[in-house]
Amino acid sequence: MSDKIFDVDHVTLRFGGVVSLNDVTLHQERGEILAVIGPNGAGKTSLFNSLTGVYQPQEGTITFQGRDAKPMSVIGKKPHRVSTAGVARTFQASRMFSALTAFENIKIGAESHRGIGVIGAMLRGPATRRDERTSDERTVELLDFVGLRAKGNVISSSLSYGDRRRLEIARGLATSPQVLLLDEPAAGTNPSEKLELTTLIRKVRDEMGVSILLIEHDMKLVMSLAERLYVLNFGSVIAQGTPEEIRANDKVIEAYLGSTATETGDRS
């Protein structure tokens, strides 16, 4: 029996008359690096937002199955609830807490799942201090993990693009997720940063056992990283399979290069 971490079943998402996701069915195995590709406006980010509770699809079901936990229906849950259940994400245009340092950014992720405790915070008792210390240690661990230890005190808005991506990944990991959703992590990074990022993402899966779901435009990165892919076009899944299968799929080539390309392809 397969162990699905995400099970998306016939999901349709509309904004007024615009259909953003049309009867999408897909799933992710636990521990898998899965990629969703597709041209601009295909509904990739809408899918992410539906998986994290930002958007509420009108039809279908999305089930998140945490380890040792009851399956959870994502639709109707608030984003912070989905995060608490074990889904972390990054954003397409990276969204840092830009006036805070890298250290603080991660620490906010590391401590957000604990209770609020105003009284504890105002009295600063031993329990609060212990909590602080635990979060501090975890934060430093993660800074190390993504290779930003030397930049812990840098205000996040003055980090380079690649560093910001890594910081965002670390902040997501700080919430101890089971699956990490990466929205175009390589956008705006240079080739060497791209390579480092690929290594980092694989390391996240291998060392932390976190499943990866990734949206990406950079075909080279996707093909080298993903174990399985889904292709979205106009809100529908048009293909799925291993990188090799996708590369050979006519529908995918058509979606990416236009119908004339396929016609020429057919003739030759």
Add this chain to the structure above:
Amino acid sequence: MKRIFANVHVKRLFSAFAALAVLELMTGPPGSALSPTAGFTGSFREAASFFGLFRTQRWVVFFFLALVIFAVWSTWLTWGERVRGVAVKALSVPRAATHTRPGRWGIYVALLALALLLPHLITDPFWQAAMVEQISVYVLLALGLNVVVGFAGLLDLGFVAFYAIGAYTTAWVTGALPTAAPFGIHFNNFYAIPIAIALAMGAGIILGAPTLRLRGDYLAIVTLGFGEIITIFANNLYGITGGSQGTNTIPHFSLHVGPIKYLWGLTPVPYYYLTIVFVILFLIGFKLLEHSRVGRAWTAIREDEVAAESVGINPLKYKVMAFAIGASTAGFAGVVTASQSNTIFPSSFTLQFSINILVLVIFGGMGSITGVVLGAIVIQTGSMYLLHTPPSGYQPQDLYIYLGALLVVMMIFRPAGLVPSRRRHREIGLAEKGEGHMNEVLTGDTP
């Protein structure tokens, strides 16, 4: 025309004249129904003098004042950077001293000593009363509003409502209202503190839970409405609140513990010490809160709510919490005011009051505890000074003209406030010197 103003000197000169003309009108005599233009013409024509030396008309004085301002301004723009450089250099040593632990504690102790000695240094009864009613209480209110506006970034225009709730609760608990006190017992004022805090906090939660889902502007309007509702309730529920007459039979704070009997209120000084104790408690509490998980979560929500949600922070919960904390602080301030003045009436709980507190927070520096305290002290002392020794032609209602002008000037030259929130800068500065907690963590020698 446009080309003339392209010249910076012309532009500065014109701005100086414009600013001084506005100032001239602001400080001029009021008009009247009989001669509506008297305020305008009088502002320019009325007799004035240069420090009593040359008798002339106001416009001449202001004309020369504008020239002086232009000269100072131009000089500052040319030489200011150098002056600032020298000042920064001279201040760098004492500044570094304040960043060490003993230095900081030294400052705290000195400030505390000053606060405790103040009533002995200032013995004028007017100022002693002002220190309690108009300064300490306002510091408390500004601290509370700072949690809402500065930490959580929520615009609250109905802050006075919670203050009123606190004040009326005191009157109710001590049996000063037409309605019966709880269980028919006239409680001591000290019992009013937890009850007022709880009621104000409850009101904050009830108001906040449904409305804090709204974004900025809408929230401001809802809180504005709530402030008005409470004032109108106080005014119209005659049988409960005493209507527009309010009440004037609220007792003073008093202490009866075994052989110790003490009654506050014969002079303002005991009240001053009582308030100072509470101000310090709130100050410490909020400072710790700012640097706690809660403070960081507020910052995260303020910076980027979507990202904050994505790491598991429930924005609504934290916003309601900020709202409740602010409300309970205002409720507490209400207890102090009501007990100290013995009187409350609805007309003192107006929108203008909410705005006054907001001005203190914005002027001092949103989110900066030091700034807010300083802002409250500076503005309230200033307005009390104007009340105590008014310059010629000054009327009490003119105060808001000056506060408004002050805010305009602040927003242009120092938009982050008198002492901007320097939390981030300081933390980084400390870490670089090897004193911040970040460094303790990185080097593994946590205390």
